[in-house]
Amino acid sequence: MTIGKIIDGKGFAAALRAQVAEGVAAFAEKTGRKPGLAVVLVGEDPASSVYVRNKGKMTLAAGMESFEFKLPATIGEEELLDLIEELNADERIDGILCQLPLPKHIDEASVIAAISPDKDVDGFHVVNAGRLATGQEALVPCTPLGCIMLLKDELGELGGLEAVVVGRSNIVGKPMAQLLLAENCTVTIAHSRTRDIASVVHRADIVVAAVGRAEMVKGEWIKPGATVIDVGINRVVDTEDGKSRIVGDVATAEALAHVRAITPVPGGVGPMTIAVLLRNTLVAAHARAGLPRPEGL
Numbered sequence: 001m002t003i004g005k006i007i008d009g010k011g012f013a014a015a016l017r018a019q020v021a022e023g024v025a026a027f028a029e030k031t032g033r034k035p036g037l038a039v040v041l042v043g044e045d046p047a048s049s050v051y052v053r054n055k056g057k058m059t060l061a062a063g064m065e066s067f068e069f070k071l072p073a074t075i076g077e078e079e080l081l082d083l084i085e086e087l088n089a090d091e092r093i094d095g096i097l098c099q100l101p102l103p104k105h106i107d108e109a110s111v112i113a114a115i116s117p118d119k120d121v122d123g124f125h126v127v128n129a130g131r132l133a134t135g136q137e138a139l140v141p142c143t144p145l146g147c148i149m150l151l152k153d154e155l156g157e158l159g160g161l162e163a164v165v166v167g168r169s170n171i172v173g174k175p176m177a178q179l180l181l182a183e184n185c186t187v188t189i190a191h192s193r194t195r196d197i198a199s200v201v202h203r204a205d206i207v208v209a210a211v212g213r214a215e216m217v218k219g220e221w222i223k224p225g226a227t228v229i230d231v232g233i234n235r236v237v238d239t240e241d242g243k244s245r246i247v248g249d250v251a252t253a254e255a256l257a258h259v260r261a262i263t264p265v266p267g268g269v270g271p272m273t274i275a276v277l278l279r280n281t282l283v284a285a286h287a288r289a290g291l292p293r294p295e296g297l
């Protein structure tokens with residue numbers, strides 16, 4: 001039995017960050033300032049804290065300015081909205097990311113709506129979602145854009161291919177479907193109410209799994225030769241050694257016998273998300289400075 005290729009998302013992300021760093025240097029040369037990214041973290045979730053720290057490090061490594069705001073979980077919505085207003089008005093800041101999920105007493109939609117669309121490097125604002133859906137220039141959500149970059153690198157032209165996105169979230173599934181459509185794929189979104197999901201997935205040349213359920217997509221669902229992008233990051237406890245590890249939404253070991261190529265977890269889509277965040281911040285900085293989009297990004 002042949003075995004598929006494992007896509008090196010980690011390596012691709014490192015190359016993208018290096019490319020962003022070059023663009024940052026050129027931007028600083030032209031404008032006399034560095035692009036700036038503000039990350040807002042509400043509450044103490046340890047996994048989120050680690051992730052925010054990594055983002056801060058990589059932001060600095062790319063030559064940008066990093067602004068971190070750690071707020072207590074008890075902060076009121078008004079106070080958070082006031083901070084976002086300050087960040088919107090701060091000329092040093094090109095990108096604002098408010099880490100989700102937020103505590104239950106804060107309305108996420110209101111917080112996202114408060115971020116200036118021009119600084120919305122997550123691409124979560126309805127203005128950016130609408131621009132993406134209507135084919136206008138937009139800030140595009142980092143994870144789906146990273147997935148498209150990996151797919152184009154692996155497959156070249158995507159036009160005419162059958163793509164199935166499993167999951168319909170606003171942050172991954174829906175924008176992923178829009179991006180695949182913009183690449184002229186035939187796009188299906190499957191979800192928890194889809195009937196016979198196995199046979200829907202089996203049609204696909206491209207499968208993007210973004211449901212947040214550990215190893216839910218089985219190997220035999222995959223059409224031979226399909227390319228699989230696994231967006232899931234699920235922490236599971238190993239029944240054998242009791243240690244926790246991270247697995248994707250795809251049963252990778254099974255799928256490997258069927259795929260042309262597949263992203264691993266970890267080391268696949270996750271690192272791309274952060275690299276694209278830096279890319280989006282550089283793109284936002286150019287737009288805010290009235291400069292054309294940096295080439296090749």
Ligand SMILES: Nc1nc(=O)c2c([nH]1)NC[C@@H]1CN(c3ccc(C(=O)N[C@@H](CCC(=O)O)C(=O)O)cc3)C=[N+]21
Binds near residue numbers: 099100122246265274
């Ligand atoms: N407004 C907002 N924007 C986000 O983009 C956002 C968010 N909120 N909330 C949390 C999720 C999670 N997220 C990850 C990004 C990279 C990795 C990553 O780099 N993972 C590595 C390491 C995994 C590990 O070992 O923990 C990997 O997959 O190889 C993981 C998770 C962005 N998020």
